Amino acid sequence: MPLRYKILVTNDDGYEAKGLRNLVSALREINGVDVTVVAPANEKSACGHSLTLVRPLRFICVEDDFYKLDDGTPSDCVYLALHSMFEGEKPDLLVSGINRGSNMGEDITYSGTCAGAMEAVLHGVPAIAISQVMDFTNPDGDFSLACNTIKELVMKIKEGSFPLPHREFLNVNIPAELTVAPMKVTYAGYRCYANDAHLHRNPRGEEHYWLGLHPLEFKSRDVAHDMSDYEAIEAGFVSLTPIHLDMSAYKSINALEEWMK
Numbered sequence: 001m002p003l004r005y006k007i008l009v010t011n012d013d014g015y016e017a018k019g020l021r022n023l024v025s026a027l028r029e030i031n032g033v034d035v036t037v038v039a040p041a042n043e044k045s046a047c048g049h050s051l052t053l054v055r056p057l058r059f060i061c062v063e064d065d066f067y068k069l070d071d072g073t074p075s076d077c078v079y080l081a082l083h084s085m086f087e088g089e090k091p092d093l094l095v096s097g098i099n100r101g102s103n104m105g106e107d108i109t110y111s112g113t114c115a116g117a118m119e120a121v122l123h124g125v126p127a128i129a130i131s132q133v134m135d136f137t138n139p140d141g142d143f144s145l146a147c148n149t150i151k152e153l154v155m156k157i158k159e160g161s162f163p164l165p166h167r168e169f170l171n172v173n174i175p176a177e178l179t180v181a182p183m184k185v186t187y188a189g190y191r192c193y194a195n196d197a198h199l200h201r202n203p204r205g206e207e208h209y210w211l212g213l214h215p216l217e218f219k220s221r222d223v224a225h226d227m228s229d230y231e232a233i234e235a236g237f238v239s240l241t242p243i244h245l246d247m248s249a250y251k252s253i254n255a256l257e258e259w260m261k
Helices: 018-027 074-084 105-109 112-122 144-159 229-234 250-260
Strands: 005-010 033-040 059-063 066-069 093-100 127-132 168-174 183-185 197-201 207-211 238-244
Touching: 005 018, 005 074, 018 033, 018 093, 018 144, 033 074, 066 074, 074 112, 093 112, 093 144, 112 127, 112 168, 127 144, 144 168, 168 229, 229 238
Parallel strands: 005 033, 005 093, 033 066, 093 127, 127 168, 183 238
Antiparallel strands: 059 066, 168 238, 197 207
């Protein structure tokens, strides 16, 4: 009997998120695939690559091969799933998403979706993070292109090999309001940030703040490759960006050594 291809799935929007449910359904349509889901019990957007070290965590079974981790982060979900559910036999692939909203440029450093993929590759498991650019005034969103894209990528990996080396993951962003789009290999763009926070007062007059959503504004980097993730999305492409976890600024090493003299 042929070996089954094992996929671990997580996200940062929580176990009830439509994007996660669509992703799981799409992956389970692939022949010879077993899908195990471990997702946060609550939304953990923009939690970054954080682990929970100050309190215990508990798996809660939602349905067959589908668990929520009580107040856990995406990194917690991957870390504990690999420790407790795949002892001695790692999954063949980790897929994190489908995130509601983009994860491009330096937003990757905030992203819980990308953090789930980071945690997987740290443990030697190939990983994909997938995010859907969307209009947040639409409460539902259309994940059909994202589902078709992830199925195509996973089948290509399953039938061949993962295209990236050790400690690199594939970051996928899907353009909004398209049902068909070609894929484009990109680099992570230069994200332009502002300081957006909204002050409110409760009935007792106490102040509190909501952090605002920044508009998607990017500029090009001076690199040899021709298109950033944001430029690809704007041009109607699915963006495929290889991301590595080595954040050393190699070009600055010599300059820093000179400065230290």
